[in-house]
Amino acid sequence: MISKKMEHMVANSSAIRAMFEEGTRMAKEFGKENVYDFSLGNPNVPAPKAVKAAIAELLEVEDPLVLHGYTNSNAGYGEVRDCVAKSLNERFGTAFSAKNILMTVGAAGGLNVILKALLNPGDEVITFAPYFGEYRSYVDNYDGILVEISPNTVDFQPKLDEFEEKITEKTKAVIVNTPNNPTGVVYSEATIQKLAEILVKKQKEYQTEIYLISDEPYRELAYDGVEVPYLTKYYANTIVGYSYSKSLSLPGERIGYLVIPDEVKDSETLISAANVANRILGFVNAPTLQQKVVEKCIGEKTDISFYDRNRETLYNGLRELGYECIKPQGAFYLFVKSPVANEKEFVAKAKEYHILIVPGSSFACPGYVRLAYCTSYETIVNSLPKFAEMAKEYGL
């Protein structure tokens, strides 16, 4: 009855759904405080107070026909896009204007829009394992082929040799995600420069255009003062996808943007195509009230010290117990080596201890598990004795 493509996806998603339902069941049976749910990337820091104030003010001063109405352009309100462009220019020394900004239904909406605009059936899109599993579906939505670069489990920086080998004349785009989900790794400037060099060389070799899509929902979550390079400055054909889900703790509101710089080849046509894609995919425009919230809260930031404390506590706690893990510099994930080869066994064992984690095979990197530490601090502290018991069981 349903489409053939969806049959496979529904079968897979049932497993995740079953896991989620198990978590809900466990919380009911054992009490929420006795279940340590590290499975989801749902921020535990509330939206900045300025968000509430902005909405309250907009309700008072803005004409409801404008506040809740269709935007004149599918790209969003001109003044919001102008404000986003100026803020990026101030922060990163770029030269964007409103026309380079397309407000989107979160980063997931933005990625779908740009892939719809770019891909012909059979086009290849490269990404680096471990990667956010949804990339596979997004690329498949437009009959593209996801080509994955195997994980570098030493430091989880991208394997650029393999990358260079796997670029073909069919390579239309490359998706990078830094700070990274699921590893928390931030690509260094040297890495970005090398990656850009390879792309320039391969574009020349094949006489093609290869678009670098930078998926940046975790841009603002970087610790220890580490810099996250702004990729449009290193490679002309760069498109940025951003989301306020994490930076303003608004994941449910579905608000983000795409940046399509003038430097991108045929940028005007691509901007038009992205606008049309935003419309015909059914997004139409990003939710209007939240667009205006973005304008009013452009300088706001989430409380990163909250996540940083979680990061230090969980990372140090697990290391002391003998678990292997690199220290993440960004996002709110820890990618831990499974004490047994088949990490799904470890996931099952953890569940016995009421700890919910996600197997690395969901990110094309088996043998590891992902812990989302955007939980309460108490969850972290109280989970450590359970991890200790498991460490003992595994003889760490």
Add this chain to the structure above:
Amino acid sequence: MISKKMEHMVANSSAIRAMFEEGTRMAKEFGKENVYDFSLGNPNVPAPKAVKAAIAELLEVEDPLVLHGYTNSNAGYGEVRDCVAKSLNERFGTAFSAKNILMTVGAAGGLNVILKALLNPGDEVITFAPYFGEYRSYVDNYDGILVEISPNTVDFQPKLDEFEEKITEKTKAVIVNTPNNPTGVVYSEATIQKLAEILVKKQKEYQTEIYLISDEPYRELAYDGVEVPYLTKYYANTIVGYSYSKSLSLPGERIGYLVIPDEVKDSETLISAANVANRILGFVNAPTLQQKVVEKCIGEKTDISFYDRNRETLYNGLRELGYECIKPQGAFYLFVKSPVANEKEFVAKAKEYHILIVPGSSFACPGYVRLAYCTSYETIVNSLPKFAEMAKEYGL
């Protein structure tokens, strides 16, 4: 550079964009009050006061982590879906529960979700001309083929004989839109019953399932006490797509829902597939704040008397001037016969009089034009002398 599918669409959309920009230019040059813009379906009735009150209250009482967070299910908050189901059951005598409701990013999002869930490449989707032009893109997004039934220009009820002939073993879905954009026609109960009979017969003949998709953004806009039949009661394989864009004047907020009743064949699988489609197309979930607004405003209605006055004034005014047009029973559109065979000439002539209207060929019905009367009352009254001058020019 952009995808081949998009090239054609970008070329087409440029024409509409040029028209829009022309309108903006005209408003600047001649003053907004001297331009009569009937081109867009953007409501001119503000959201009910209860919407503002609901948002203000939610800001005070709701935990921001819940109000702005990911919903546990991609289908939306359970209590919101439960509330929508109960409201439908009260109004239409149906028996839905939360599981049958999937909150969506407007009706456009909902249609994309259900078509993604259903269509294999080459599947046929039937709709009746004149129809909302976006249907063509939505079906094409999933490599379906839109099959159109020619318009019945006598009363714009669907041509059921032609419909019966055009159903094949490849027919996967039928989209109906009542009250209709662009004609304002409401399908009668007799029409719906006949349509359902044909579908039942053809399902049996071909041993297939044919899904009837009822696109209902204009359900609440029905005049003269006319009843809009609820289609799930007439045909088991019916899916409803709804939007609050018009009923609560929230088009920019992107909030609506799909109903997938238990009576639909393999409904559980289809519900799962629609959930996955909602996620992987990048919607993830319908905007959360607006979901909760829907719950609080479930009994609210837009001020239909405003549109009714516009309808009567414009319809009577144009008829008196000699224009041919059927009286719409719903929505906020008037579908007027062009005084010249090529309606694009009429559209161009109207522009000389600062009147902006949309050619019927955009709705697969050349020879007609669409006027969206969701404008201010003054726009209607002040446009009539201009229509009178044109009527004189055309010798009506």
